Amino acid sequence: MQAVILAGGLGTRLGDLTESLPKPMVDVHGKPFLEYELALLRERGVTDVVLCLGHLAEGIMGHFGDGSRFGLRIAYSVEIGCLLGTAGAVKQAEPLLDGVFFLTYADSYLRVDYGAVLSALRRCGGLGLMVVYRNEDRYERSNVVVEDGRVRVYDKERAATGMDYVNFGVSALRKEAVTLVPAGVPYSQEAWYQALIRDRRLAAFEASERFYEVGSPEGLAEFRRLVAEGALP
Numbered sequence: 001m002q003a004v005i006l007a008g009g010l011g012t013r014l015g016d017l018t019e020s021l022p023k024p025m026v027d028v029h030g031k032p033f034l035e036y037e038l039a040l041l042r043e044r045g046v047t048d049v050v051l052c053l054g055h056l057a058e059g060i061m062g063h064f065g066d067g068s069r070f071g072l073r074i075a076y077s078v079e080i081g082c083l084l085g086t087a088g089a090v091k092q093a094e095p096l097l098d099g100v101f102f103l104t105y106a107d108s109y110l111r112v113d114y115g116a117v118l119s120a121l122r123r124c125g126g127l128g129l130m131v132v133y134r135n136e137d138r139y140e141r142s143n144v145v146v147e148d149g150r151v152r153v154y155d156k157e158r159a160a161t162g163m164d165y166v167n168f169g170v171s172a173l174r175k176e177a178v179t180l181v182p183a184g185v186p187y188s189q190e191a192w193y194q195a196l197i198r199d200r201r202l203a204a205f206e207a208s209e210r211f212y213e214v215g216s217p218e219g220l221a222e223f224r225r226l227v228a229e230g231a232l233p
Contacts, residue, residue, distance in 0.1 A: 001046045001048070001101075001102065001118065002049070002050065003041050003050070004090060004102065005037075005050070005104055006086055007052060007053050007060060008052055008089055009106075009107075013216050014215070014216075021059065022055055023106065025056075028224050029227050033107070034064070036109060036223075036232070037106065038067075041072075042072055046072070047072065048075075049067060049075070050075050050101075051077070052090065053076060054089070061076055061078075077093035082186065084184075085188045086192075088185065088186050091187065097175050097178065098175065100122075100173070101172070101173060103172075108169040108213050108215075109212040110170050111209045112170065116205075117131060120203065120205050121172040124149070124203040127176055127202070128173045128193070128203070129171060129173075129202070130144070130154070130193070130204055131168040131169070131170050131171065131172075132151070132166065132167065132205070132206055133165060133166050133168045133210060136164050139211070141159075142166045143156045144165040144166060144167055146164075150202060150203050150204055151202045154190065154197060169213070171193075177192075177201075180192060
């Protein structure tokens with residue numbers, strides 16, 4: 001199984017921590033956060049990783065290398081010049097992609113049955129499948145409406161009736177879906193997924209456990225506490 005990890009963001013919410021350090025390299029008790037995420041993905045059956053990098057890419061590449069030290073094969077796609085956005089970064093990495101892959105973020109720790117997610121994508125026949133969590137505005141504002149096993153609305157800016165779910169932070173996608181993303185220009189994951197939704201090609205898979213993230217000071221503090229207490233889920 002292959003996972004594509006978006007790791008090119010500036011990490012501005014973490015303030016001075018990411019001024020000279022890429023967000024995935026933020027320290028969590030002696031290890032970069034990304035090591036925890038990669039260990040989880042490996043445990044769940046992922047063998048190959050594509051890291052989409054931008055801001056301070058050299059620090060990540062120098063630490064993780066070809067991935068063999070972490071039991072993985074790692075390849076890199078590096079944005080040079082303008083940032084291409086979340087979907088644009090995937091488009092740039094297109095030559096490295098398998099026929100089916102997971103897409104996730106380098107500040108997320110997401111416990112879900114990745115094999116079951118992949119099987120659900122194959123059964124539904126769509127181009128993509130978003131893992132969702134019934135959030136009901138608990139951990140952040142909910143942004144997804146699900147109906148009949150499909151994503152009907154995904155909007156991070158505007159609320160909608162029935163918006164009980166949140167994008168959990170990982171999707172399974174067929175490489176064919178990447179043809180919807182224009183090449184060489186900034187393009188967001190939201191715009192990409194809305195195109196899939198219009199064509200009824202984005203299914204939903206409900207996660208039973210909550211998500212964890214280190215993209216905010218609060219999320220980073222919580223994750224550090226869980227590791228310190230030996231309570232990392």
